[in-house]
Amino acid sequence: MGGFNPPHRLLLGAGPSNIHQRVLQAMSSSIVGHLDPYFLEVMDETKKLISKAFKTQNKFSLPISGTGTAAMEASILNIVEEGDEVVVGVNGFFANRMEEMVRRWGGKTIPIKKRWGDIITKEEIENALKNSNAKIVALVQAETSTGALQPLKDIAKITRSNDAILLVDAVTSFTGVDLEIDRWGIDICFSSPQKCLNCPPGASPITVNERALTKIRNRRKPVSSLYFDFVLIERYWSERRMYHHTAPIINVYGLREALVIALEEGLEARIAKHLKNSNALVAGVEAAGFEMNTEKKYTLPTLNAVRIPKDVDDMRIRQIILDTFNTEIGAGLGELKNQVLRIGLMGINSSERNVIFALDAIERAFRIEGHPIKKGAATNAATEYFSAH
């Protein structure tokens, strides 16, 4: 079989992002037992770090063993009971997936369907709650498939005043975009570390407040999944330390280190960095004659979806960028297949250097493909933006 030597790429796609060197180092440390006193300390530290990064006092803040999809499914199967009506914003690939999960776990969905790239308004949520018996609302804050950033603050107020639970997917927003669990009033929120945290997938941060836990503890029937049962998971992650499953110890090391790095940088500084680099990228793509897939004020700084002309083959563009620049750019997904390029600027990958590099790579790939765009227009506009800010 010989040596194992995967290419070292710059990952500017929809995730994973590149891994932080310190995370890699943490993940090459010695494994200990999942009930070793050392690991119990790591668990407690990780819980505290997750709470801090989510800006919450919730005791139930921990990593779910599995990728973001596991955290999504765990959230849904715990909170949704057979026959429950659930309002779901359906405006992208991951929003659609949440809707499907709600159905698979016995819920009845009240979908709010929007164009992929639009957001769900507070009026739409208010109407859906008024005209149904729904007591759960599920939304994606950062829709990776469309590049849209869903505002949540006002919607959280509405769900709270209607005595409903707000469940949020923050996979591509966590530590890259403003997210206030306690202040806004989000009841359940999950993420995944391979985006803004620059950590491999496998241990997915989640936080659940007492309102949601009370509903879960008082379910008419226990959850059908043993692996994702929050009540059982809590027994292992609380002082009781009751065995449930073997935690992915090395992934927890990595997540812990990634959270330490994020909090050292500071959440506000990170949010500002992601916004500035995205704004520069948008200035660049617009100067080159492209449009974003979203209204400007809803553009997601961590994942920038750029619309491309119909006669451009996005797969060829991506292949040229991969072959020539050893760099990954995301393709359109689902309804947006062949319509957008998705440029991820997440965590350490959100940098001035990568903005200029990505714009230059795109310009060159378009030229090679016979779709010349004005030479240097994109990189000049981004450079000007950086000089002015």
Ligand code: PLP
């Ligand atoms: N939700 C969103 C918004 C995502 O972008 C993703 C993955 O990209 C997921 C959920 C699923 O996460 P994973 O692929 O880690 O299972």
